Structures are given as structure tokens and as C-alpha cells.
């Protein structure tokens with residue numbers, strides 16, 4: 001049996017679980033940016049694929065791998081995989097549901113606090129010896145505690161739930177929006193209130209995105225949404241860059257319709273220097289805090305996810321149904 005791994009070889013080697021399946025199969029590695037030709041040349045007879053959540057796998061590649069049984073995303077996202085092509089050929093596409101929820105929730109709260117406390121600018125001005133000027137400026141402008149904020153979560157799956165749970169001790173008012181409302185009991189447990197998107201834009205101090213990128217959510221945070229937000233408010237995106245319209249966010253910041261943003265994910269990825277969001281005018285550039293899509297990638301996540309993912313591959317190779325099938329099979 002052969003497994004194609006589209007992702008970083010060192011990482012896979014480092015987090016290889018102690019399971020029989022990894023000792024009994026042949027592994028072939030391709031980098032995350034590999035195209036169809038490279039993939040098909042490397043291992044056309046692969047029985048399983050383990051794939052970085054940001055990597056692409058086309059219908060053409062899938063259709064030309066006759067032995068394929070399972071495509072396992074290393075993480076939660078699977079938007080680069082042609083799920084329909086896999087479904088047509090009865091190939092499972094699975095994700096690693098929940099594996100990085102705690103990690104992304106921590107990153108989300110880190111971005112919230114960093115924006116509210118102007119963390120990056122504070123560090124810089126301290127190093128420059130300008131403490132008093134910075135402190136006076138911040139005191140005049142006002143510093144908001146997280147506990148005084150209304151937080152709006154778009155999506156309420158594993159990551160948003162982990163975030164809501166961690167927000168409880170901060171004593172914020174937390175709201176959520178999904179297409180399907182949760183039960184009253186669950187809302188009580190997570191201390192959240194259901195709110196539609198329009199109300200969320202108008203009333204929340206921080207709107208944090210936790211839904212997948214789909215045709216419906218692409219560009220969901222657009223000029224219309226941002227125009228309803230308060231001038232003191234922030235957007236956090238740890239989901240996928242495509243959900244936010246870059247130009248609309250740029251405009252909203254420079255026209256002071258919103259205060260700023262915390263972005264772990266930016267479209268296109270990897271970010272390049274010419275991205276409009278990296279080119280705000282000097283006086284606005286500190287309004288965005290970036291992190292390099294590291295929200296989900298803690299050591300605990302890798303240990304947890306790789307074990308789960310290899311067990312899934314093992315199940316599919318043995319003809320059993322794997323967990324967390326996402327392509328409707």
C-alpha cells in the first residue's frame with residue numbers, strides 16, 4: 001500500500017504516531033504546491049492521500065489515481081480538494097474535525113487582546129524609548145477591556161465553541177450566527193446568544209469569523225457589512241482569507257468605518273508584499289495585526305491530528321468507513 005503525503009516531510013516525520021499502519025505502508029512525499037503533473041508522476045498508484053489543509057488537489061489528479069480510497073486533510077479545511085470528483089469515484093474526503101479548535105481559539109483571543117491593547121505598537125514604542133508619549137496617547141484615546149466588548153462569532157462549530165468557552169471568564173457578551181440555530185441548552189452552556197449578521201455588524205465590538213469558505217461565505221465581510229460596523233470595532237479572521245473582501249477592509253480602515261483587524265488568514269495565501277492589506281497608508285498600517293496562519297498549528301494539535309488522521313487512513317485501507325467524512329459519502 002502507498003500513501004501520498006502532500007505537505008512538509010519533516011513535519012510528518014516528526015509527528016508520526018506509533019501505529020502499525022505507518023510501519024506497513026510506503027510513503028511518498030510531495031510539497032504543498034505540487035501540481036497535477038508532479039502528483040501523478042510521484043505516485044499514480046497511491047491508495048491514500050494525506051494533504052495539508054491549504055494544498056490543492058484537482059479532479060484531474062483524483063480521477064487518475066485508480067487505487068485511491070481516502071483523501072485525508074491534515075487539518076479542518078479541505079477547500080482545495082475537488083470533493084465532488086472524489087465522491088463520483090467513491091473516494092472518502094475526511095477532515096481532522098476539532099483537532100485544532102483549542103489552538104485557534106487561543107489565537108483568536110490573542111488577536112482580540114492584542115488589538116485592544118495595541119500590543120505591537122506598544123512593543124515598538126517601548127523599544128524606541130517613547131513610553132510616555134505612547135501611554136498618554138492611549139489613555140486619551142481610551143483602552144477597552146475585553147470584558148466590556150460585545151463579541152460576534154460567525155459560525156459556531158468546534159473553533160467558535162472553543163472560543164466562546166474561553167471568553168466566559170472574561171465576562172464579555174458573546175453572540176453567534178450560523179445557518180442553523182443551536183439548542184437553548186447549548187447556548188446557555190456556552191453563554192452565547194443567537195444574532196443575525198445585520199445586527200452583529202451593527203452592535204458587536206469584535207466580529208470574529210469561524211465558518212468555512214464556501215460560495216456562500218466568500219466575500220461575506222464586504223463593503224456593505226463593514227459599513228454597518230462601529231468606528232471602534234474590529235474584524236478577526238482566523239478562518240480563510242477569501243471570506244473577507246480585501247479592498248472593502250482596506251477602505252473601511254482608511255475611512256475609519258472600523259478601527260482595525262486581526263488576521264491569521266489572508267487571501268491569497270501565502271501573503272505577498274503587494275497585498276493591499278499590507279499596503280495601508282503609514283498612519284493606518286498598525287490597525288491590522290497579522291499572524292502567519294499559525295492559529296491551528298500547535299504541537300498538541302499535530303500530535304492529536306496525526307494520530308487521528310493515520311487511524312482514518314488505516315480504516316479506509318481496511319475497507320472500513322473512516323471518521324469525519326465531508327464529501328457526502
Ligand SMILES: NC(=O)C1=CN([C@@H]2O[C@H](COP(=O)(O)OP(=O)(O)OC[C@H]3O[C@@H](n4cnc5c(N)ncnc54)[C@H](OP(=O)(O)O)[C@@H]3O)[C@@H](O)[C@H]2O)C=CC1
Pocket residue numbers: 075076077097098100101104154155156157158159160177178179180181210211212213214216217238239240264265293294295296297
Ligand atoms: N487558522 C487556522 O489555523 C485554522 C483555520 N480553520 C478554519 O476555520 C473554519 C472553521 O473551523 P471549525 O470551527 O473547526 O469548523 P466546523 O465545521 O466545526 O464549524 C463550522 C461552522 O460554520 C458554520 N457555517 C457554515 N456555513 C455558514 C454560513 N454560510 N454562514 C454562517 N455560518 C456558517 C457552521 O454552521 P451551519 O452549518 O449551521 O451554518 C458551523 O457552525 C474551517 O473551515 C477552516 O477554514 C480551521 C482550523 C485551523
Ligand SMILES: O=C(O)C(=O)CO
Pocket residue numbers: 053054074075076077078100293296297
Ligand atoms: O486546519 C486548518 O484548516 C488550517 O487552516 C490549519 O492551518
